[in-house]
Amino acid sequence: MVRSVPVRLAVAAILGMVFPGACAGGAPGADAFPTTIRSEPGHCQLADGAPGDCPPDRCAPGDGVAPDAAPMPWPEPYGGMVPDPAGRGLSTASCASSSCHGGPRGGNHASHTFAATTWVATDPHAGAYETLFEPRSVRMARLLGIGPPHTERQCLVCHSVQEAAPDPLPPAVLADGAGCASCHGDATGWLEAHSQADWKRLSAAEKRAVGFRDLSGPLGRARECARCHVGDADHDMHHDHVAAGHPRLLFELAQLQRRWPRHWDPRGRAETEPDFQARSWAVGQAVALEAAATLLAARASRAAAAVKTGAPTRWPEYTEFDCQACHRDLTRAEALTDAAPLPRRLPPGTPGWQPWFVTGSGLLDAGLATPSSADGAELAGQVSALRANLAREWLAIDAARIERIAAEARGVVRGARRTAETLAAAPDIRVVADGGRLDRLAATDPRLWRSWDAAVQMTLALEADRRGGPATLGVQHPGDRSHPLDRLRESLLYPLGFDAPVGFDPERFHQRRADVP
Amino acid sequence: MSRATRHSASRKGRRPAWHLVAAVVIAAGVRVMAAEPDDLPAPVFREGFSYKGAELCVRCHRSEQSAWCDTATSTAWRHDAHSRSHLALLSTNPRTRSMEEALGIKAAETTSCKACHTHPDAEPGPEEEIPEAENRFFHTGISCETCHGAGSSYLEPHLHTSWRFLSSAEKASHGMVDLRNPALKAENCLACHMGDAGTGRVVPHAAYAAGHPPLGAFEMEAASAALGPHWKRVWEKSDRIQELAADKGYQVEAASTAHRSLIGALVALRESALLVQKAAGPATARETLPSWPELSLYDCQACHHDLVLPSRRQQAGYGGLVPGRPGLVRWPRRLAEVAFSTAEMPTAADDILSPWVTSLNARPFGHRDDLRAPPGAGNALARVDAAIAALATVRRDASLPERQRQIAETLAAAGPRSGDLDSARPVAWVLAEVIQTAPGWTATDRAAVRARLETALDLRMPRPAEATAAAIPFWRTSLDAAAAYDPALAAEAFRLPPPQTPAPLPPR
Helix, strand or coil, X not given: CCCCHHHHHHHHHHHHHHCCCCCHHHCCCCCCCCCEEEEECCEEEECCCCEECCCHHXXXXXXXXXXXXXXXXXXXXXXXXXXXXXXXCCCHHHCCCCCCCCCCCCCCCCHHHHHHHHHHHHCHHHHCCHHHHXXXXXXXXXXXXXXXXXXXXHHHHHHCCHHHCCCCCCHHHHCCCCCHHHHHCCHHHCHHHHCCHHHHHCCHHHHHHCCCCCCCCHHHHHHHHHHHHCXXXXXXXXXXXXXXXXXXXXXXXXXXXXXXXXCCCCCCXXXXXXXXXXXXXXXXXXXXXXXXXXXXXXXXXXXXHHHHHCCCCCCCCHHHECHHHHCCCCCCHHHHCCCCCCCCCCCCCCCCECHHHHHHHHHHHHHHEECCCCXXXXXXXXXXXXXXXXXXXXXXXXXXXXXXXXXXXXXHHHHHHHHHHHHHHCCCCEECCCHHHHHHHHHHCHHHHCCHHHHHHHHHHHHHHHCCCCCCCCCCCCCCCCCHHHHHHHCCCCCCCECCCCCCCXXXXXXXXXXXX | CCHHHHCCCCCCCCCCCHHHHHHHHHHHHCCCCCCCHXXXXXXXXXXXXXXXXXXXXXXXXXXXXXXXXXXXXXXXXXXXXXXXXXXXXXXCCHHHHHHHHHHCCCHHHCHHHHHHHCCCCCCCCCHHHCCCCHHHHHHHCCCHHHHHCCCCCCCCHHHCHHHHHCCHHHHHHCCCCCCCCHHHHHHHHHHHHCCEHHHCECCCHHHHHHCCCCCCCCCHHHHHHHHCCCCCCHXXXXXXXXXXXXXXXXXXXXXXXXXXXXXXHHHHHHHHHHHHHHHHCCHHHHHHCCCCCCHHHECHHHHCCCXXXXXXXXXXXXXCCCCCCCCECCCHHHHHHHHHHHCCCCCCHHHHHHHHHXXXXXXCCCCHHHHHCCCCHHHHHHHHHHHHHHHHCCCCCCCHHHHHHHHHHHHHHHHHHCCCHHHHHHHHHHHXXXXXXXXXXXXXXXXXXXXXXXXXXXXXXXXXHHHHHCCCCXXXXXXXXXXXXXXXXXXXXXXXXXCCCCCCCCCC
């Protein structure tokens, strides 16, 4: 296991790119689910159920991590067959009975009868809780000086269904990870109605009224995903977490849906719309910007309040900024030639705000998606102003100045929300990612558009354009890898042994981009 | 000079054994930090003294003069890179020009550039007016008075024979910085080579981002040796002068170069904390620093590192700092720990720095109000001062070879735990020096150890000719080495061969 760790992390890094938003810790892949499900000094239980002494090569904590003084307790297995009432509406088990959504796969069964079966077998979200027991997670907790991750609310809000419950849920409910309730909502208000034939006759609004979330279209889906995959005030994956070992969050809805194992039948749903990919990309970008700005506003407001009282604060919150602005080795030529004659929008030595979301929404504003929102230009102006202001003010520790940043971020939130709603309601959406348009964009702020984040966003836009159209029935797998888009995508992978796009060459990327037909 | 120093010795002091004088004077030379922010030490320079100009110095210090002043000081100085420091401010230098464009400034007219690149009173005019004549180096570059202190008050008295028998504190009262005192020399060098917010000698982060070369790890004795010293140690002078010096309590130099380096490391550890504390402080810092926090006062590599897997930082832990927060400058720590051990006061650098780190944890870059007088800081600084005093009491006597051997072994044990190149280099510089004289190794072994350390840790320092002529700037080399730092290779480089004379076998 020790030897496989670099491979696992490399896989995670690759998936972080291929599958934006995937948590590396729980990433799918052959190596991501170790055969050892439990790892303590001196004892382990293998996946084949044979408890016993550790084979030294399988149980030693990976990654060179010294084991904690006290081994992490594995929660008590759930005792009864009946779910604890406390977690009834949240428990995946209550959805996954064999006569509801947990039936056998295949045959002539309707796919909703085995949705939970599909989910538990193929969906990385099912492993979200188990991730908290991995050596990497244990070390994160140790470095952060917090309790075991599976007891920490700050971890559980995304890695389980705990977010909906004020009191700690039983381990068996948590163990299903980001379960049904994480996206579909707490079923307490609709569990019974939902099992009746009448349920299908209810309108989306009626379902929403009882707490059943509307995931039928890109807008509802994007908002659900963004809660964890971008973050909000209650799901704040901040830089302390990243420094201790949490992977960076990246989110793009169209790509996520293309790669994500679907546990529903797409027929008759949003997936079969001809503009499904384009709409997902466009709406996803707007919602992502909305979520990012909401998170910034929440963090800034909290920081302003803390500064007023002298309380500890994490402001300036580094995850708001370009990772590579700081995290690059100073040896690289680009670092020593920062003064090179490349026009700059920001003063030397200041990090830019969220290049991922800024370039994503920038592509949207550049007219890649038609119809472009009427508010597009205004929103782009707001984003640009926020970015410039934050570069000037990011070190300010004055409550009023931090509060101004929050107010500016709230302006972006409103604009992005309007854009998202306009795009979601538009009758037809097309993404046109033509080379000339991308070139013109790249000339507007070379430092921003030559970044790796911009390159990935451009690639994802190209995919939404070139590989658009309705979704296929099965899960889409990477193609034969001969398409120029695949080569473009491969040029963006992190090099082995790095958790960053070290050596990314913008010139080469833009040359390859020009080759994409 | 600090008030504490100035008041600590009377002009006509008694003359106890010189090593005790050494201890008292070196300890007094250490700035005594009081808890009140207003009691921060005044800048070393300027206060009450003015500059006379190096032409006056050169009249005497130009050739072999006597047994006392027996180096061709001014000749040596022309070959010292410091004498060319002001040339970096000229816009004809491509890097300077691109920095000026990025920052929108003129370097020769910018206080924070001039603070280190010229002597404090220099007024470089428009660049075309800076003459090329060699003697003009003494006008605008770093010159005698930049380090030794403004000469208005000591110029005349230091011509007298009695001058050299005055204590550090007495010389300080005339405005001369006693650079034979290792603690004072370290403070003086570090004011530019690490930074000193109190006197405005800080390279702002924007300047680095625009292209200023990084200030990496610094060890004053290795740097002095590389530049070519324009002085002699007392122990390098004639026997007669050494006797006279011992008899009259002349000058305080510590027992050996290694001891000087260790004292310098303790000062560097202290300054790494005071760097931030002074920037948080009142008056002087507020005037000289444009903003708070100034990123360049913190550990560069806290942020500027490649994100590698597996992460060495996560494996090593954060030494009491919240993960992902910028900490204090790191490089002095490992050598300072060797200094504490050598002073027989083993102490973890993280313990000493914890008062400041507590404040850095409360918010990124620290809470300014807390940093002005962190609780426990006085105690931590007192421990540093005590170790400096303990090292200063060591005499240059028959026990020195054995002490040097112990220092070599302590350094060799500490080096592999450095964690990064910048922390390892000061340890390696001192080891490469002390191994040359410490007993127990053959000449071949000594040369091999030195060569291994130089290769693995890039110990080479720039000669002025290389610094100006080389296609690859010298800092680029050390950055390449920093990126390529391999703990296993470093550990191998620090491994000392077994001593030549084997220890006697234990009795059966």
